[in-house]
Amino acid sequence: xVRPAFAGSFYMSESFDLIVIGAGxxxxxxxxxxxxxxxxxxxxxxxxxxxGTCLNVGCIPSKALLHSSxxxxxxxxxxxxxxxxxxGVKIDLARMQARKGEVVSxxxxxxxxxxxxxxxxxxxxxxxxxxxxxxxxxxxTYAAKNIVxxxxxxxxxxxxxxxDEKQIVTSTGALELEKVPGHLVVIGGxxxxxxxxxxxxxxxxxxxxxxxLDRLVPTMDAELGKQFExxxxxxxxxxxxxxxxxxxxxxxxxxxxxxxxxxxxxxxTVKADVVLLxxxxxxxxxxxGLAEIGVATDARGRVVTDAHFATNVPGIYxxxxxxxxxxxxxxxxxxxxxxxxxxAGQHGHVNYNAIPGVVYTWPEVASIGETEEQLKARGAAYxxxxxxxxxxxxxxxxxxxxxxxxxxxxxxxxxxxxxHILGADAGTxxxxxxxAMEFGASAEDVARTSHAHPSLNEAVxxxxxxxxxRALHI
Ligand SMILES: Cc1cc2nc3c(=O)[nH]c(=O)nc-3n(C[C@H](O)[C@H](O)[C@H](O)COP(=O)(O)OP(=O)(O)OC[C@H]3O[C@@H](n4cnc5c(N)ncnc54)[C@H](O)[C@@H]3O)c2cc1C
Numbered sequence: 001x002v003r004p005a006f007a008g009s010f011y012m013s014e015s016f017d018l019i020v021i022g023a024g025x026x027x028x029x030x031x032x033x034x035x036x037x038x039x040x041x042x043x044x045x046x047x048x049x050x051x052g053t054c055l056n057v058g059c060i061p062s063k064a065l066l067h068s069s070x071x072x073x074x075x076x077x078x079x080x081x082x083x084x085x086x087x088g089v090k091i092d093l094a095r096m097q098a099r100k101g102e103v104v105s106x107x108x109x110x111x112x113x114x115x116x117x118x119x120x121x122x123x124x125x126x127x128x129x130x131x132x133x134x135x136x137x138x139x140x141t142y143a144a145k146n147i148v149x150x151x152x153x154x155x156x157x158x159x160x161x162x163x164d165e166k167q168i169v170t171s172t173g174a175l176e177l178e179k180v181p182g183h184l185v186v187i188g189g190x191x192x193x194x195x196x197x198x199x200x201x202x203x204x205x206x207x208x209x210x211x212x213l214d215r216l217v218p219t220m221d222a223e224l225g226k227q228f229e230x231x232x233x234x235x236x237x238x239x240x241x242x243x244x245x246x247x248x249x250x251x252x253x254x255x256x257x258x259x260x261x262x263x264x265x266x267x268x269t270v271k272a273d274v275v276l277l278x279x280x281x282x283x284x285x286x287x288x289g290l291a292e293i294g295v296a297t298d299a300r301g302r303v304v305t306d307a308h309f310a311t312n313v314p315g316i317y318x319x320x321x322x323x324x325x326x327x328x329x330x331x332x333x334x335x336x337x338x339x340x341x342x343x344a345g346q347h348g349h350v351n352y353n354a355i356p357g358v359v360y361t362w363p364e365v366a367s368i369g370e371t372e373e374q375l376k377a378r379g380a381a382y383x384x385x386x387x388x389x390x391x392x393x394x395x396x397x398x399x400x401x402x403x404x405x406x407x408x409x410x411x412x413x414x415x416x417x418x419x420h421i422l423g424a425d426a427g428t429x430x431x432x433x434x435x436a437m438e439f440g441a442s443a444e445d446v447a448r449t450s451h452a453h454p455s456l457n458e459a460v461x462x463x464x465x466x467x468x469x470r471a472l473h474i
Contacts (some may be wrong), residue, residue, distance in 0.1 A: 012142070012143055013141065017040045017146065019147050022320070024053055027043055027052065028043060030319060032114055033341065036340075039340075041119075043121070044127040045122065058329070065100055065175065069198070072091055128288055129290070133147075147315060148318065148319060149303055156281055158279055160245070164250070167275065168275045169276055183254075186207065186276045186278055187210050187277050189216040189239065191212075191357075195360055206241060209240070209368070211242075213242070216241075220374055231403070243260065245259055246263075256272075257271075284322065295313050295314045303318035304324075317343070320335060326352075350436065354370055356433075363403045364426035367420045367421070368419050372384070375408060382410060384408055384466075385467030386406045387405075388403070392473075397454065406463060408420075416437055429448065433446070444464070447468065
């Protein structure tokens, strides 16, 4: 194609109904849904593969390593109890990492296939927004009736702790280690730190988690959090709560960390072979040119949107980790779908109160809705139903009796307000409560539903029965 060359103008290539910037779970799902609804859609991605943080360096590779390392731990420490004797159990870390790569590759290619199937154009390169209605990729500027920013997030830096992705790593480096570290210090007791800490602990590392607050995963229901901490400590993870890392000195034989009490006081030094910096993630919008076109961001760098994902600039929308709210793949996805539907004139909507959050350790932790602390803070009258996995036949048969199910319901209407589960497969069990909450169900609705026996889900039913003070098996 010959470019028309006339002074003072620029070459405008193809035009689209929608250009989505970023092909993570928010962006690629938004692009697919918009294409399903009949829009001409392009999605820009600067990474060599589609799928964003989640598929490339987040959810999927971490779950692959969690699963592999759990197999190792099970074979080494748990199978004998089941009468299965395996001798000479060893790790082939190179194979484990290669398998993880294969899993990632299959997933990202899957998104490429979905783009082709739905006729979404993948524009390869880094996008900027020179003006509303325009997206520039490389030297080409495309016209877009609407633009959705889905550029995701990046690991939060910490002063004094310089990441090199070898000795001091973010989650990305922690997924790529070629050797099991002797001592791994994790800075941050959040979801990512605990999941990756678990991986390397299972594979043989001594793991210490340093956390500024007095508890792990601070958004978690406190009762559940306490028990979760005890379970992880029993597995061998050491915790330094109410502590902060103030410096990291790299040497040939590891990293020396300076750690102080969070409230101030005498410092101590701790040696680590590898340090994982996992104090959180922050919205990523670098290079888009948002300030230049006047798109508002908040003090934490997140794009400010209204309830319909619209920014303050007409025609520009934002979703996922780049905006406020939980940094979760399925939250980004729901927003992607809702944004596409709104652009198509439909009534896309996300129920933020029914988005589950899962920590994929073993046992898993899963939460949805309000915590007991949140209910107390807003002065709500509520009932609590709890049921331990020690009293669940299937959990006993599996040998996985740690944890419990806790359901919180409105005292007057019995409507489920929240549920918190620590236990085997908690991440799958929580789906039942998510559906119940979407339907505005009461605890009694769940309690009167037949649950297969013997199943872990029976613990959910029993917790629902316990809300009404009538659990049967305890
Ligand atoms: C180790 C780890 C484990 C996780 N595990 C889970 C989990 O188990 N469950 C869960 O729900 N969440 C998990 N998350 C969080 C999850 O990955 C994010 O919430 C999710 O990926 C956010 O999706 P997104 O589409 O908003 O952004 P992202 O997935 O971050 O995708 C954004 C994409 O935009 C691209 N991009 C950025 N700027 C530009 C530009 N200017 N031009 C072109 N492309 C651009 C980036 O390259 C990236 O591919 C995990 C995260 C990490 C780091």
